[in-house]
Amino acid sequence: MDYKSSITPGFCPDCGSILPLLRMTGGVSCYSCHKAYDESVYGTMEVNYKIHFNSYESRKAEKQQGSQKTAAAAEGPVVSRKCPKCDNDKMSYATVQLRSADEGQTVFFTCTKCQFKESENS
Numbered sequence: 001m002d003y004k005s006s007i008t009p010g011f012c013p014d015c016g017s018i019l020p021l022l023r024m025t026g027g028v029s030c031y032s033c034h035k036a037y038d039e040s041v042y043g044t045m046e047v048n049y050k051i052h053f054n055s056y057e058s059r060k061a062e063k064q065q066g067s068q069k070t071a072a073a074a075e076g077p078v079v080s081r082k083c084p085k086c087d088n089d090k091m092s093y094a095t096v097q098l099r100s101a102d103e104g105q106t107v108f109f110t111c112t113k114c115q116f117k118e119s120e121n122s
Contacts (some may be wrong), residue, residue, distance in 0.1 A: 010041075
């Protein structure tokens with residue numbers, strides 16, 4: 001495999017091994033092939049992320065307009081579960097691991113008709 005044709009930041013350009021963390025000295029030596037490199041071997045490692053959250057204001061506007069979500073526009077998979085508030089027989093669900101790893105997950109159910117939410121520890 002030709003490592004020089006596909007140099008990846010943080011990996012040795014000669015042998016492909018993971019390079020150690022950059023020290024304050026400004027250089028780094030590969031643990032495998034022992035070649036020395038300057039900080040440019042890491043390339044540009046700046047990454048920008050954009051995280052989208054559901055907006056409380058957009059949900060509030062939906063309710064004011066009187067829009068009802070249907071099963072097709074549910075916030076997750078739809079199961080047959082009776083809503084305790086409106087007796088609708090379809091609810092969407094999402095699972096999250098909120099407790100320790102050796103315990104079950106928490107399931108959040110949302111009614112596809114009235115948007116009533118409830119949780120269940122499984």
